[in-house]
Amino acid sequence: MSSFEVLNYRIKSKSPLFVGMKLPICRRRRIGLLLVVPLLVILFHFNTVTELYRQDLFYKREGKMSRKSDHLILGPAAGQGLSDRIQCQGTRALNKAHMNTTVANSINKVSFVTVFTFYNDTSPPILLPLLSSSSDRVSVANASYDKKERSLAILGAFIDFIQVSMPKSEVLILSDPSSKFPLKRENVFVIPIQGDYSRDRLMLQRIKSYIFFLERRYEEHQERSNDMGLNHYIFTDSDIAIVDDLEPIFQEYPDFDLALTFRNNKKQPLNSGIIAVRGTLDSILKAKVFLESVLEVYTSRYIKASRMLGDQLALAWFVKSHLSLDDATIFKNTSPFSNEINGATVLFLPCLIYNWTPPEGSGQFHGMPLDVKVVHFKGSRKRLMLEAWHFFNSTSKHIPNMLCLILMSGRTKYDF
Ligand SMILES: *[C@@H]1O[C@H](CO)[C@@H](O)[C@H](O)[C@H]1NC(C)=O
Numbered sequence: 581m582s583s584f585e586v587l588n589y590r591i592k593s594k595s596p597l598f599v600g601m602k603l604p605i606c607r608r609r610r611i612g613l614l615l616v617v618p619l620l621v622i623l624f625h626f627n628t629v630t631e632l633y634r635q636d637l638f639y640k641r642e643g644k645m646s647r648k649s650d651h652l653i654l655g656p657a658a659g660q661g662l663s664d665r666i667q668c669q670g671t672r673a674l675n676k677a678h679m680n681t682t683v684a685n686s687i688n689k690v691s692f693v694t695v696f697t698f699y700n701d702t703s704p705p706i707l708l709p710l711l712s713s714s715s716d717r718v719s720v721a722n723a724s725y726d727k728k729e730r731s732l733a734i735l736g737a738f739i740d741f742i743q744v745s746m747p748k749s750e751v752l753i754l755s756d757p758s759s760k761f762p763l764k765r766e767n768v769f770v771i772p773i774q775g776d777y778s779r780d781r782l783m784l785q786r787i788k789s790y791i792f793f794l795e796r797r798y799e800e801h802q803e804r805s806n807d808m809g810l811n812h813y814i815f816t817d818s819d820i821a822i823v824d825d826l827e828p829i830f831q832e833y834p835d836f837d838l839a840l841t842f843r844n845n846k847k848q849p850l851n852s853g854i855i856a857v858r859g860t861l862d863s864i865l866k867a868k869v870f871l872e873s874v875l876e877v878y879t880s881r882y883i884k885a886s887r888m889l890g891d892q893l894a895l896a897w898f899v900k901s902h903l904s905l906d907d908a909t910i911f912k913n914t915s916p917f918s919n920e921i922n923g924a925t926v927l928f929l930p931c932l933i934y935n936w937t938p939p940e941g942s943g944q945f946h947g948m949p950l951d952v953k954v955v956h957f958k959g960s961r962k963r964l965m966l967e968a969w970h971f972f973n974s975t976s977k978h979i980p981n982m983l984c985l986i987l988m989s990g991r992t993k994y995d996f
């Protein structure tokens with residue numbers, strides 16, 4: 581029996597549902613069970629509560645929540661004992677259900693599209709989202725980086741993860757034509773697009789670049805036969821790690837034109853860090869029109885919003901104003917749903933699986949879902965992205981183990 585099975589067995593034998601299913605017919609034993617079942621229910625919950633309590637104690641004792649760490653810190657893994665969450669023993673994953681979702685022999689292709697620009701002056705390159713400004717050199721594993729090198733390292737890790745999880749995919753980097761950065765990688769292409777990439781305008785420029793890109797693709801695809809397969813596009817921030825194949829989204833949900841990720845957050849229910857677009861002519865066109873509408877909302881309503889948030893606020897405003905579902909409840913869902921938004925079929929995917937962020941701070945959280953596909957290293961978590969890649973590349977090259985490392989480290993605030 582492997583340790584995974586042992587653990588699984590332990591969870592199952594504690595689970596009230598499991599016991600309930602095995603209720604024997606014998607009356608005396610049934611009475612006995614009537615007492616045992618609630619006890620088991622209590623024990624089961626007690627276990628998860630103490631687990632959470634222990635984590636909180638750990639972080640209180642560390643007392644480091646406000647200080648930012650310049651090295652990897654591992655705490656306890658959250659979600660232990662929950663059967664739909666990754667179970668870890670140290671940085672060893674005990675279950676790994678999610679690792680086999682590749683579409684066999686697909687003739688279609690998925691390209692990732694991100695915006696990155698490098699300034700010729702002394703200011704650091706722009707990485708989306710913007711890095712907080714700490715000026716010193718930092719070290720990750722054996723490498724040391726200044727600000728520019730750090731951003732390039734994150735872009736490099738972004739590409740590395742894609743090449744591991746979706747080796748057939750291309751990475752397309754939309755960039756200011758005047759910015760030159762050293763990047764020679766296979767299956768990675770820099771696409772210069774004119775625009776105003778200055779810091780204050782960057783999120784605005786990003787939508788504009790996406791729209792321009794889709795426009796050009798629309799023209800190109802018109803001359804292309806679908807026999808060659810479709811080329812889907814996923815627009816992303818570059819501080820994310822793709823840890824599983826995303827192509828199955830396009831098969832499992834064959835009707836959407838574009839897909840967004842949602843979460844239960846009243847002010848910002850949508851994250852603009854991932855936008856998937858189906859590679860048919862019709863969907864490319866609809867996605868372009870959709871983004872043009874978001875851009876319009878951005879310029880008319882949110883142009884003064886903090887430079888990081890404008891696009892996200894505009895996206896949520898536009899979607900909410902066309903949603904035929906109750907936005908007060910629908911984003912509390914944990915499963916995907918779709919809705920017609922101004923002529924486009926939009927698929928809403930839960931951030932929990934498709935845009936998972938390690939929670940920071942001392943609040944409770946319930947671990948990492950088994951089938952997580954995208955990890956987003958928002959805010960002061962960029963170091964963790966590089967540390968995670970380093971761990972992956974220098975140990976067994978086992979994604980679930982790396983996910984355990986991310987899970988255990990998720991509450992730490994890092995220096996970049
Ligand atoms: C993964 O899926 C493929 C094809 O569906 C199958 O042949 C293979 O046995 C699976 N591997 C595991 C480890 O389940």
Ligand SMILES: *[C@@H]1O[C@H](CO)[C@@H](O)[C@H](O)[C@H]1NC(C)=O
Pocket residue numbers: 721722974
């Ligand atoms: C990092 O440095 C240590 C000790 O200096 C060495 O043992 C290790 O192999 C190095 N790792 C890498 C990835 O270069």
Ligand SMILES: *[C@@H]1O[C@H](CO)[C@@H](O)[C@H](O)[C@H]1NC(C)=O
Pocket residue numbers: 740973974
């Ligand atoms: C992965 O690790 C090897 C050494 O084990 C190193 O040579 C290589 O550069 C690393 N690759 C990346 C992309 O970090």
